[in-house]
Amino acid sequence: MFFTYIKPRLFAMDAAMVVTIIVLTGPTVQTADVPCRTFEDIYPSGKELCEQMWGPAFVYETNLSLGFTMWFFEAENPNDKVAQRLGWPSPADECHYGGSLKEAPGPEPDNFTECHPWQDYSCCHLDTIQRINEAYGRVWHWEKCGALSPACNRFFxxxxxxxxxxxxxxxxxxxxxxxxxxxxxxxxxxxxEGMPIRADYCDAWLRTCRYDHFCATDSGGYTPCAREDAADPDENTGGNVGLIAGVVIACLVVAVLLATLVYFIFKERKGQPVFNKLEG
Incomplete structure (x- = not known):
């Protein structure tokens, strides 16, 4: 005998699998209404990443002795010697950057972990670093095209x-x-403007983030991306459209499958199963 009868319990399992597939392959959620591409598609090399992403702020410096690094593990800040080679007073005894709330660099407490290389001599406060991705408002977030990989996020x-x-x-x-x-x-x-950054650091940034996605507006410029995001009148809902659509579709599918399951059970209990035995 060969049976084409399907038990309701098995049908329910199949329905759950279908819903799971729909949810997993449903509309892609994007955090902002901006064009998104992979880093390697936007930036041909580390030079373009450092010089295009941040506009005129940074310069790709191939002479590593004359380039600042964005991170270090040495006990002494290697940027002090770079500044000295470039003719600046070093170590700097004032905090000249416009965003700093300190007049002079100094130590921070032991829980200053986010930017720990600067703990002993820093121009930023602990509370600033704790909200570093929120400091300049939503439009300046760097995760505009979905969550970055942890390694890529660290470079930002x-x-x-x-x-x-x-x-x-x-x-x-x-x-x-x-x-x-x-x-x-x-x-x-x-x-x-014009701060020289070590070429190997810029190259490592691109190598780490090459498969992550970033805003591609104006060759991947951070400021143009922020301006485009700020111009979106529906800035708080742009990233929710895909999610809402996915949930609605999934709910409709579940409703249809459950209704079908109830119908099968009803017919079976009346002695009129939808799928009957086939003689073979």
Whole structure:
């Protein structure tokens, strides 16, 4: 005998599998309405990553002795010697960067872990670092195309630590105090320009993030991406559309499958199963 009869319990299991597949392969959730591509598609090399992502802020420096690093593990900050070679007073005894709340660099408490290389001599406070991805508002978040891999995310944290905590960053303010004009909309006390970054650091950043996704607006420029995001009038719901659609579709499928299952059970109990035995 060969049977085409399907037990309701097995049908329920099949229904659960179908729903799971639909949820897993449903609409992709994107955190902002921006064009997204992989890092390796946006930036041909580490040079483009450092110089295009951050506009004029950083310069890709192949002479490693003249390039600052965004992270270090040495007991002494290697950026001090770089600044000295470049003719800056080192170590810097003032916090010149516009975003700093300190007048002079100094130590931070033991729980200063996010930017720990600068714990002993920092231009940033602990509370600033604890909200480092929130400090400048939602449009400046770096995860605009979905969550980054943990390794890739760390490079963005390190860049933020350099800008906020490194005393030498202030030497590269685009609009230092003597020319900064608060009434000029083109001036920003946060803007930096021409800070040389070690080429091997930029290369490592691209190598680590090459399969992650980032905003591709204006060749992957961070500021143009933020402006595009800010121009979105529906900024708080842009990333929820795909999720809502996926949930609605999944709920509809579940409802249809459950209704079908109830119908099969009803017919079976009345002695009229939908699938009967086939003589073979």
């Amino acid at each position: 944290v390190q860049q933020a630590c350099l800008v906020e905590c490194e005393p030498s960053t202030g030497f590269y303010r685009k609009y230092p105090d003597d020319i900064y004009n608060a009434s000029n909309p083109n001036h920003s006390k946060y803007a930096i």
